[in-house]
Amino acid sequence: MEPPKWIIKFINFYCPPRLAESVIGDVWEQYLRDKERFSKFKSNRRLLWNAFRFFRPGILLRNSKTQLINTAMLRINLLLALRNMRKYKFYSLINILGLAMSIMFGLLVFFYVQNAIQHDSFHEEHESIFRLTKQYRSRETNELLSWNNTTGNQLATDLRNEIPSIKHITRLISGSGYVKKGSETFTEKIMLVDPDFFNIFSFPIIEGTKKDPLMNASQAVISPEMAEKYFGIADPIGKQMEIIVGNDLQSVIVTAVADPVEELNSLPFDVIIHIDHLKSLIQSEGFLIGYDVSFLETYLKLNPDENVAALEQVLTKTYARFAQLTEEDDKKIIKLQPISKLYWWSNKFAQDGEAITYNPDYVYILIGLSLLVIVIAVLNFIMLTSSQSLNRIKEFGIRKTMGAFKRQLSAQLLLEVLILAMAAGAIALVATYYLIPVFNNLANAKLNFRLTGELIGFIVILISIISIISSLISSGVILRLKTTSALKGTLNVGGSSLTRNLMVIIQFTFCVGLIVGTIVFKNQMSYVSNKSLGFEKDQLIEVELPKNMEGKAAAKAYEIFRNELKSNPDVVSTAATMTTMSVVHWTVFTFDQEDDSQLKITFNLVSPNYLSTMGLELLSGRDFREDDTGKAIIVNESLVKEMGWEDPLGMQIPGKDFNRSHEIIGVVKDFNFNSLHTEVAPLILATDVDYIMEGLTGISSYVWPPQFFTAVIKVVPGNAGHIAEDIHAAWQKTMSDLPFEMKYVNDILNEKYKEEKRYSSMINYAAGFSLFIAWLGLLALTRLVIQKRFKEMGIRKVLGSSSFNIILLVARKFVLLIGVATLLASPLAWWLLQDWLSDFAYKVDLNPLIFLFSGLAVIGVTFISISIQSLKISSINPSEALRME
Amino acid sequence: MKKEYLGEFEELVLTMVALLGENAYGNAIVDEISEKIGREVNLSAVHVTLYRMEDKGYVSSEMGGASNMRGGRRKRIFSVTNAGLQMLQTLKEQRQELWSLIPDLKFSSI
Incomplete structure (x- = not known):
């Protein structure tokens, strides 16, 4: 009961x-x-x-x-806190401003990191979706030789039949292709996938068939943007769309409109079509079967409770069987990369591929900086509250005599801090809301301001930590003081306190370190962007050649286009190339050697006058001639170095499968075609791929087939607008209505290093930001010191001291502290920067003068801040200072 | 000192306490409200209201008898204080005065 x-x-x-x-x-x-x-x-x-x-x-x-909660005391404490804030407006303002700025910075970084972490997590069961990647390891040493995200065409089909625990599997390859709208043609990003794609990825289907929207080669799924572009407001479902894939014009029916979830997706698309269209893209039958040639990516979905490590082993074994790997081959180990790792670079996987990737180093720098900004603001806060509370020492003395417990006084301090921090938090929230578009612009991010539980939790935790730490430390400083001396007024209020000096030193250490870091960062970035790349990038224009022609036709079209340009006096020369400077990952060929080792060399197909057009320098031998046979090849310095050749001219690329002889006719000076982060890789330039292809045993490529995709045009300086029109006119004359795209190589290179530039400017802003907050603290601190010594200065002035002497008096202590800070900061900054610079193949030296300069800069700023405040004293009549009581 | 007011629910509970006399405790008041005016109220609401009125000085409380029905726990019996009675009285007079000021109430159907 x-x-x-x-x-x-x-x-x-x-x-x-x-x-x-x-x-x-x-x-x-x-x-x-x-x-x-x-x-x-x-x-x-x-x-x-x-x-x-x-x-x-x-x-x-x-x-x-x-x-x-003692409500009565709470009311009084609240009242006192507000009164104090009003009384010391300047300090409260600096406190709130500094805190608000630092919290705002923290919030922006929070949104940024949140977005990066949430990338690709909108897919249902995203934990069980993987990209299939290959690791190459040496058979003897097990050393990691390279990674590869691409696989052969046949793998997905074979695995689907072989391994039942793979629920869904799809091939994925994308590239730009043409879409026709009436008589016009546009370039769009086209993705070729298996029907299973939509069982793996859950891109929201806005209109049309929700289940299996892509059943066969006559169907297509498009993004809402495409729907609007090609069909306007009309319903796109069931409409016909004309796409040029490879050489073929295909007409497909739109079955669905899927949202590419731009802000969170690393696999962007405009149009998705069936993988069967691959046949039109790649003619050589050998590519579509077999395992030697890797050119597309494979994604799969497993059961949620699948043992991934075990499956990786099974896959590795199965792969070896399919690809008929022998004991002599490098080990190829299959690794499954979770799609949550697509976006963030991770050391465990290769970074190239279809997915947009992202270097987390810069995020760590940003997180570090935001922590630094917060620490600086908190330090400001502590220094100001503790020093300024000395003004209120009498208040505390009286309260203590009247029987207040230390705990109660601490509670009051905490409440005051809490009010300031909450005000700062509120300001920061509003500011963030308005700054997010600016930040998106600066960081090229797609962040949305969403008031989520996580955000509220973050800001509450941040405010609590800030308030508790700063109130604990400042109450520790204040309440240690003796009550009696506080009341008698014998307390040396302007005097030095070890804690405060320590905090000033920490603060200045950060400042010096930040300045050093910013300068080195900037130097490195400008070094990278100004470094000679080994070719003449100025007045160089790239024009995309038609994508819908096979090799011979494309070469012919290029010749006609080139002849049209020849008559133009502004055009110095025109060449054609397979891979352009805008491509980060050039096609790499693998040649099996007699001793069964593998040689990997980057390859580019070019027209005979490529070197002269690009302004590449020959070290030995000769350039291509128009009447050369395809036998002639030119290699770069790195290749010669790697092979250890004394005299490379007339030699061949070693490889056991070569029959017909090709011949090295020249060596070109290294030019940088990948990224300045890496050394220049070995390279072959050839005018005909056939002589090289026969020795080939493997390809890893995002640019294929080997044919001319781009024309490179060298023009005379000046009249750029007029040249652009001429080239366009020549294009229209020879290529009729195909889309025309031209870019200056300089712009392309800027684009290539854009991400780095963007981060460099973000980091500059952040550093400037923290320096500003630190300066605010400095300003308040010097003002406080000067106010304390107002009377003393008055007396000194009466006795004949000059204004400069007075400034020096105050500044002396700060200069000493900054000196200590510089000594502390230098090794720390040196170590951190050395670590960062080690990533670059080409880097600036760390000049000790930078450290000296940074220290001096901080001293200079301190001096100016003190001077401004001291001038006020110098300018007023000393009697005023003395009369004050 | 500002003038104290009683909320509608407070007035209801206070009236019930007055009405129940010796036997005014939480459950009895809930039952009485349900029985007399057919309104289902939650026990916790009644408790909170009683404590609030205790703070205001309109009711006082003392512990009453325990019973098996209550797992051996005693009741808290509330009784109306003079101030509470005064309040009820005032409220009633005010009501009546206001009612008398309403011009002839007629039902339109007549």
């Missing part, structure tokens, strides 16, 4: 003891009466409901209220 014990215990737990007995009694009584009327289950439920209803402030806080 008794109610469940735990519910009674629960009430007993929260109910104030005075009320507990009668409350439980009443609840008990009602329960017994309920049981007469209702079932046991319902009575229990009603009892529980009652227990929860009693869990309310009116009960919880009754009587115990006085112990929990």
Whole structure:
């Protein structure tokens, strides 16, 4: 007959003891009466409901209220806090401003990191979606040779039949292709996938078939942007779309409109079509079967409870069987990359591929900087509150004499800090809301301001940490002071306190370190962007050649286009190339050697006058001639170095499968075609791929087939607008209505290093930001020191001291502190920067003068801040200072 | 000192306490409200209101008898103080005065 014990215990737990007995009694009584009327289950439920209803402030806080929060004291403390804030407007303002700025910075970084972490997580069961990648390891040493994200065409199909635990599997390859709208043609990003793609990825289908929208080669799924572009406001479902894939014009029916979830997706698309279209893209049959040639990516979805490590081993074995790997080959180990790792670079996987990737180093720098900004703001806060509280030392003295406990005074300080921090937090939230578009622009991010629980939690934790730490330290400083001396006024208020000096040193250490870091960062960035790349990038224009022609036709089209340009006096020369400077990952060929080792060399197909057009320098041998056969190849310095050739001219690329002879006719000076992060890789330039292809045993490529995709045009300086028109006119004359795209190589290179530039400017802003906050603190601190010594200065002035002497007097101590800070900061900054620079193949030296300069800069700024404030004293009549009481 | 007011629910509970006399405790008041005016109220609401009025000085309380029905717990019996009675009285007079000021109440159907 008794109610469940735990519910009674629960009430007993929260109910104030005075009320507990009668409350439980009443609840008990009602329960017994309920049981007469209702079932046991319902009575229990009603009892529980009652227990929860009693869990309310009116009960919880009754009587115990006085112990929990002293409302009377709270009111007074609140009043005092507000009064103090009003009285010391300047300090409160600096405190709030500094805190608000740092919290805002923290919030922006929070949004940024949140977006990066949430990338690709919108897919259902995203934990069980993987990209299939290959690791190449040496058979002898197990050393990691390289990674590869691409696989052969046949793998996905074979695996689907072979391994039942793979629920879904799709091939994925994308590239730009043409889409026709009436007589016009546009370039769009086209993605070729298996129908299973939509079982793996859950891009929201906005319109059309939700399940299996892509069944066969005559269907297409498009993005909303495409729907609007090609069909306007009309319903795109069931409409026909004309796409040029490879050489073929295909007409497909739009079956669905899928949202590419731009802000969170690393696999962007405009149009998705069936993988069967691959046939039009790649003619050579050998590519579509077999395992030697890797050119597309494979994604798969497993059961949620699948053992990934075990499956990786099974896959590795199966792969070896399919690809007929022998004991002599490098080990190829299959690794499954979770799609949550697509966006963030990770050391465990290769970074190239279809997915947009992202270097987390810069995020760590940003997180570090935001922490630094917050620490600086907190330091400001502590220094200001503790020093400024010395003004209120009498207040505390009196309160202590009247019987206030230390705990109560600490509570008051905490409350004051909390009010300031909350005000700062509110300002920061509003500011962030308005700054997010600016930030998006600066960082090329797609962040949305969403008031989520995570955000609120973050800001609450941030504010609490800031308030607790700063109030603890400042109350430690203030309350240590003796009550009697506080009241007598004998306390040396302007005097030095070890804690404060320490904080000033820490603050200045950060400042010096930041300045050093910013300078080195900037130097490195400008070094990278100004470094000679080994070719003449100025006045060089790239024009995309038609994508819908096969090799011979494309070469022919290029010749006609080139002849059209020849007559133009502004055009110096025109060449054609397979891979352009805008491509980061050039096609790499693998040649098997007699000793079964593998040689990997980057390859580019070019027209004979490529070198002269690009302004590449020949080290030895000769350039291509128009009448050369395809036998002639030119290699770069790195290749010669790697092979250890004394005299490379007339030699061949070693490889056991070569029959027909090709011949090295020249060596070109290294030019940088990948990224300045890396050394220049070995390279072959050839005018005909056939002579090289026969020795080929493997390809890893995002640019294929080997044919001319781009024309490179060298023009005379000046009249750029007029040249652009001429080239366009020549294009229209020879290529009719195909889309025309031209870019200056300089712009392309800027684009290539854009991300780095963007981060460099973000980091500059952040550093400037923290320096500004630090300066605010400095300003307030010097003002405080000067105010304390107002009278002393008045006396000095009366006795004949000059203004400069007075400034020096105040500044002396700061200069000493900054000196110590510079000494502390230098090794720290040196170590951190050395670490960062080690990533670059080409880097600046760390000049010790930078450290000296940074220290001097901080001293200079300090001097100026002190001077401005001291001038006020110097300018007023000393009698005024002395009269003050 | 500002003038104290009673909320509608407070007035209801206070009236019930006055009405129940010796036997005014949580459950009895809930039952009485349900019985007299057919309104289902939650026990916790009644408790909180009673404590609030105790703070205001309109009711006082003492512990009453225990019973098996209550798991051996005693009741908290409330009684109306003079101030509470005064308040009820005032409220009633105010009501009546206001009612008398309403011009002839007629039902339109007549």
